Amino acid sequence: MPTTPATAANSSSNGTAPSIMLELVDENGTTIGTAEKLAAHQAPGQLHRAFSVFLFDEEGRLLLQRRALGKYHSPGVWSNTCCGHPYPGEAPFAAAARRVHEELGVSPSLLAEAGTVRYNHPDPASGLVEQEYNHLFVGMVQAPLRPDPEEIEETAFVTARELAERHEAGPFSAWFMTVLDAARPAIKELTGETGGW
Numbered sequence: 441m442p443t444t445p446a447t448a449a450n451s452s453s454n455g456t457a458p459s460i461m462l463e464l465v466d467e468n469g470t471t472i473g474t475a476e477k478l479a480a481h482q483a484p485g486q487l488h489r490a491f492s493v494f495l496f497d498e499e500g501r502l503l504l505q506r507r508a509l510g511k512y513h514s515p516g517v518w519s520n521t522c523c524g525h526p527y528p529g530e531a532p533f534a535a536a537a538r539r540v541h542e543e544l545g546v547s548p549s550l551l552a553e554a555g556t557v558r559y560n561h562p563d564p565a566s567g568l569v570e571q572e573y574n575h576l577f578v579g580m581v582q583a584p585l586r587p588d589p590e591e592i593e594e595t596a597f598v599t600a601r602e603l604a605e606r607h608e609a610g611p612f613s614a615w616f617m618t619v620l621d622a623a624r625p626a627i628k629e630l631t632g633e634t635g636g637w
Contacts, residue, residue: 463489463528465573469556474528481513485560485569491536492574492619493522494627495548495581500635501597502627503581504606505543507613508593513568516593518606519613520620521581523574532575544595545586551579554626561614570615576623578630600636 460477464486471489480486495503503521507514522543526535533553541547554576561570587595598606607617620627627637 460525461528462525465489467558467573469573471528477525478512481568481570483562483567483569485562485571487558487571487573488525489532490525490570490572490574491523491532491539491577492520492615492623493536493540493548493551493577493579494554494620494623495521495540495579496627496631497581497597499597500631500637501599502603502637503544503585504596504598504603505587506593506595508589508591510590513566514563514613517611517613518596519616523615523619533577536575536577540581543588543591544581545588546581546583548579549582550630551577552626552630554578554623557619557622559615559618561618563614572615574615574619574622576619576626578623578626580630 461474462477462480463471464473464475465488466472475486475488480488497503504518505521506518507516509516522540524535524539526532537547537551557574557576559570559572559574585595624637631637
């Protein structure tokens with residue numbers, strides 16, 4: 441992936457893991473500062489910028505991922521294709537494309553903005569809180585996936601009906617239905633009325 445000022449500032453050349461900084465925002469999505477990632481998620485949570493991606497194959501099936509068991513937040517649960525946080529100063533679109541490539545080993549063949557949604561979702565298991573101003577993206581993936589096992593336990597392409605069945609069986613991330621519902625108008629535009637989304 442190309443290096444930008446934002447990604448360069450958040451990488452480490454000496455082999456140590458840098459602390460990951462997030463962009464804090466107000467209720468309108470205006471940047472008001474930064475905070476370390478874990479600190480921003482500790483109760484009651486600090487409102488920060490995030491993104492969620494929904495990628496579909498040519499048959500109109502949604503790509504889900506089950507989060508790796510080793511993740512500190514919401515491990516082992518199913519969620520949307522990819523989600524994460526832009527680095528301070530990084531455009532949400534660029535961050536979304538970057539994380540899709542880092543997590544799934546592919547670049548979307550199409551990626552489009554699909555609005556924003558603001559939510560507050562506590563995670564009872566970890567005690568962490570998702571206070572997020574979330575930028576939504578929808579698109580298509582056509583290349584074979586190469587998931588990073590440190591990020592993703594497994595993947596699945598599902599129809600709208602299969603998703604409803606899976607969601608009933610669980611478990612899914614606390615934020616999944618919020619971001620899916622907010623992205624539905626753009627998803628319907630992408631997949632067509634017959635897709636069932």
